[in-house]
Amino acid sequence: MLYMTRMDVTFPPHLSAEDIAVFQAREKEYSGNLQREGRIQGIWRIVGEYANHALFDVETNDELHEVLSGFPMYPYMKVKVTPLAKHPNSIR
Numbered sequence: 001m002l003y004m005t006r007m008d009v010t011f012p013p014h015l016s017a018e019d020i021a022v023f024q025a026r027e028k029e030y031s032g033n034l035q036r037e038g039r040i041q042g043i044w045r046i047v048g049e050y051a052n053h054a055l056f057d058v059e060t061n062d063e064l065h066e067v068l069s070g071f072p073m074y075p076y077m078k079v080k081v082t083p084l085a086k087h088p089n090s091i092r
């Protein structure tokens with residue numbers, strides 16, 4: 001099942017630049033693993049925002065929730081999930 005997500009990241013002001021760098025490194029590793037597994041099909045930066053759109057391919061809602069809540073930055077993210085169905089006009 002395909003899901004388009006939007007993740008908005010807001011770090012609390014008490015986190016230092018070093019704390020944030022650690023989160024970013026851990027996030028990159030976790031996200032890279034999901035991309036290599038094919039559970040993230042693509043991820044894009046939303047221009048001008050600390051936010052992204054990512055396309056997930058997972059089996060169930062529960063799996064998506066598990067994957068999303070495993071992101072190191074999850075406590076600092078607002079996530080919007082849009083489940084995708086086949087468009088009748090799609091040629092693929």
Ligand SMILES: O=C(O)CC1=CCC(=O)O1
Binds near residue numbers: 009027043073
């Ligand atoms: O958009 C970001 O930088 C945060 C993030 C969530 C998943 C990912 O790979 O990065």
